[in-house]
Amino acid sequence: MCEQLMRRLGRVLSSCAWTLVLATGLAQAAWDDMPEEEYLEIVTEKFKEGNYSPKGADNCLMCHRRSAKVMALFDGAHGRTGPEASPMHPEQLQCEACHGPQGNHNRGGREPMLTFGPDAKLPAEAQNSVCLSCHKQGDQSAWHGSIHDIEALPCSQCHEVHAAHDPSRDREAATENCLSCHQEQRAQIHMRSSHPIRTGQLGCTDCHNPHGSLNEAMLSQHSVNDNCYSCHADLRGPFVWEHAPVAEDCSSCHNVHGSINEAMLNSRQPLLCQSCHASVHTGTPVYQSGQDAFGGGRSCLNCHNMVHGSNHPSGKLLQR
Ligand code: HEC
Ligand code: HEC
Ligand code: HEC
Ligand code: HEC
Ligand code: HEC
Numbered sequence: 001m002c003e004q005l006m007r008r009l010g011r012v013l014s015s016c017a018w019t020l021v022l023a024t025g026l027a028q029a030a031w032d033d034m035p036e037e038e039y040l041e042i043v044t045e046k047f048k049e050g051n052y053s054p055k056g057a058d059n060c061l062m063c064h065r066r067s068a069k070v071m072a073l074f075d076g077a078h079g080r081t082g083p084e085a086s087p088m089h090p091e092q093l094q095c096e097a098c099h100g101p102q103g104n105h106n107r108g109g110r111e112p113m114l115t116f117g118p119d120a121k122l123p124a125e126a127q128n129s130v131c132l133s134c135h136k137q138g139d140q141s142a143w144h145g146s147i148h149d150i151e152a153l154p155c156s157q158c159h160e161v162h163a164a165h166d167p168s169r170d171r172e173a174a175t176e177n178c179l180s181c182h183q184e185q186r187a188q189i190h191m192r193s194s195h196p197i198r199t200g201q202l203g204c205t206d207c208h209n210p211h212g213s214l215n216e217a218m219l220s221q222h223s224v225n226d227n228c229y230s231c232h233a234d235l236r237g238p239f240v241w242e243h244a245p246v247a248e249d250c251s252s253c254h255n256v257h258g259s260i261n262e263a264m265l266n267s268r269q270p271l272l273c274q275s276c277h278a279s280v281h282t283g284t285p286v287y288q289s290g291q292d293a294f295g296g297g298r299s300c301l302n303c304h305n306m307v308h309g310s311n312h313p314s315g316k317l318l319q320r
């Protein structure tokens with residue numbers, strides 16, 4: 001029996017005394033240290049054999065019910081037994097729908113089960129394929145090929161299945177999770193002007209789909225401007241007198257996550273305007289006599305205040 005166990009674990013175990021320890025419940029350490037290849041070999045083989053437990057969750061819970069973490073599954077979305085699509089529905093594979101077939105996990109061998117999370121041995125892509133077997137529609141439909149897929153984020157980097165409340169359902173907690181990796185955005189939302197993300201009024205997922213989208217920067221809307229219009233509808237226009245860059249791309253003047261300038265502008269005035277209108281007014285009296293106007297707080301905007309477009313019959317120069 002000792003020999004068989006050793007073969008299963010594929011490790012050179014020094015003595016049978018050690019295997020006894022394994023058999024009495026400290027087995028986890030054995031596969032924690034197991035080389036990834038070996039682990040993958042065992043779980044792949046287990047899948048091929050498809051040796052699911054006939055007793056479903058009841059069987060698993062004989063050994064796992066003392067863990068509060070495991071039992072918390074039943075307080076969350078995946079623990080419901082009613083809905084047919086729920087893994088815990090009597091017709092479904094229950095625990096094994098996610099953790100894979102039991103095989104000999106419950107016997108002396110203690111074959112490993114599939115485990116999840118950033119530190120799990122199972123590569124993110126394989127973990128995610130388990131979740132995607134039920135969640136490939138809707139918001140998750142563009143996961144394949146998205147940046148987070150390519151960067152090998154496991155679903156459980158952001159989601160908790162054994163929990164009453166999945167953390168992604170809380171806007172502030174979800175945003176904090178995003179910021180743990182996105183340091184540049186963390187800095188930006190603390191700048192002089194920013195969208196009210198710090199206060200929790202907006203979250204990253206008001207604009208982005210973290211599961212990927214067919215649009216640039218995983219935006220939920222088709223373009224940057226469509227994103228802005230979804231909340232700033234008054235700037236959608238059309239205006240009698242358009243200001244070309246506004247209709248084209250709001251981010252040519254604004255940094256949406258925050259900026260050291262007022263109104264999340266990319267640079268301060270008049271530099272902002274001059275970055276495109278370099279030679280304007282230079283030879284005219286308004287420029288020569290107007291240093292104050294140009295140097296003052298709102299400079300160009302003192303006269304051209306309808307910077308987003310104008311509906312005034314004589315608003316061609318965005319002055320009214
Ligand atoms: C005979 C007892 C027994 C049965 C039955 C059993 N397990 Fe385990 N399981 C263990 C032991 C012991 C461990 C290793 C120590 C631990 O993590 O609690 C373990 C570990 C696990 C782990 C890995 C935990 C980790 O953090 O690495 C998962 C997942 C798991 N079992 C799921 C299941 C599922 C699903 C079932 C039912 C199909 C099941 N177990 C049935 C005893 C059992
Ligand atoms: C919907 C998929 C899913 C189902 C169903 C599921 N699990 Fe899990 N399980 C996970 C994920 C994902 C984790 C990693 C932790 C987390 O996300 O909460 C996990 C973690 C675990 C762990 C390790 C917990 C620890 O202490 O860190 C054990 C043991 C476990 N599950 C056993 C079970 C048992 C027993 C059942 C059935 C009652 C079950 N799981 C049903 C997905 C699932
Ligand atoms: C057997 C099918 C199945 C599998 C496998 C599965 N889920 Fe689910 N999941 C569901 C169902 C059913 C719901 C509830 C949907 C609803 O209420 O609309 C759900 C809900 C969710 C929700 C919403 C949670 C909430 O509180 O509303 C998240 C997040 C989620 N699943 C993530 C995952 C992750 C991550 C995995 C892989 C570890 C996974 N699911 C595996 C069927 C599954
Ligand atoms: C980078 C973090 C992140 C990753 C990775 C991630 N999610 Fe999500 N997920 C979220 C957030 C945040 C929400 C809440 C979205 C909202 O508030 O609109 C969510 C919502 C969900 C929901 C419930 C709402 C819905 O869209 O129906 C499901 C189901 C879900 N995710 C499944 C998955 C699956 C499956 C994976 C892996 C393929 C995954 N998620 C990977 C952050 C993530
Ligand atoms: C009000 C909408 C909005 C909110 C809220 C928002 N973003 Fe964005 N984000 C955008 C737009 C629009 C772009 C694309 C234009 C750009 O890069 O400025 C973008 C781009 C990005 C990029 C790609 C940047 C690059 O340089 O390629 C990352 C990463 C990002 N956002 C992360 C986040 C994170 C993390 C949060 C939450 C703290 C967040 N965003 C909140 C609208 C938003």
Ligand code: HEC
Pocket residue numbers: 147148151153157158174175177178179180181182204205208209210216217218
């Ligand atoms: C575990 C780290 C991690 C977490 C957590 C995370 N991301 Fe990312 N994200 C990345 C990496 C890595 C990239 C690719 C490099 C980059 O653009 O910074 C990326 C890229 C992005 C991009 C740019 C996509 C593009 O096409 O340019 C956006 C937008 C984004 N993430 C949004 C989010 C949001 C929203 C959340 C929270 C729901 C989140 N991320 C959570 C690691 C993470």
Ligand code: HEC
Pocket residue numbers: 193194195196201202206207224225227228229230231232250251254256262263264
């Ligand atoms: C999900 C809704 C939402 C989206 C999408 C959105 N905004 Fe906002 N925006 C807000 C809210 C809320 C405020 C704060 C309004 C207030 O405080 O009165 C705001 C404020 C602003 C401000 C004023 C900030 C200040 O300091 O005065 C600017 C500029 C701005 N948004 C530009 C944009 C641009 C550009 C986009 C697209 C890239 C965009 N917004 C997309 C909701 C949104």
Ligand code: HEC
Pocket residue numbers: 225228229232235236243245246247249250251252253254263265301307308
């Ligand atoms: C040519 C540069 C430029 C472009 C492009 C631009 N803005 Fe602005 N935006 C400004 C300036 C300058 C201010 C400050 C106005 C002020 O202080 O009166 C401003 C202020 C704002 C404000 C806050 C004050 C207000 O007027 O409500 C919002 C919201 C805003 N812009 C949204 C947008 C959106 C949405 C787009 C794209 C449709 C856009 N901006 C494109 C230059 C621009």
Ligand code: HEC
Pocket residue numbers: 243244245252253272273274275276277300301304307316317318
């Ligand atoms: C990203 C480049 C860009 C920025 C930044 C920019 N503009 Fe423009 N602006 C344009 C373009 C392109 C036109 C259209 C020029 C044309 O039709 O000849 C235009 C047109 C104008 C016009 C109307 C001129 C005419 O002859 O119809 C005024 C006035 C104007 N801009 C003022 C401003 C002010 C004030 C700012 C700073 C708040 C600014 N612009 C920032 C690109 C820019």
Ligand code: HEC
Pocket residue numbers: 270273274277280281284286290293294299300301302303304317
């Ligand atoms: C004191 C008021 C005033 C200020 C300040 C002002 N303008 Fe003008 N601007 C005008 C008037 C009046 C015209 C039309 C007459 C002309 O061409 O001189 C004009 C015309 C323009 C035109 C269209 C004509 C052309 O030459 O292409 C642009 C573009 C323009 N201004 C941009 C700017 C920019 C950028 C600034 C800031 C650096 C600015 N203006 C500051 C009053 C002003």
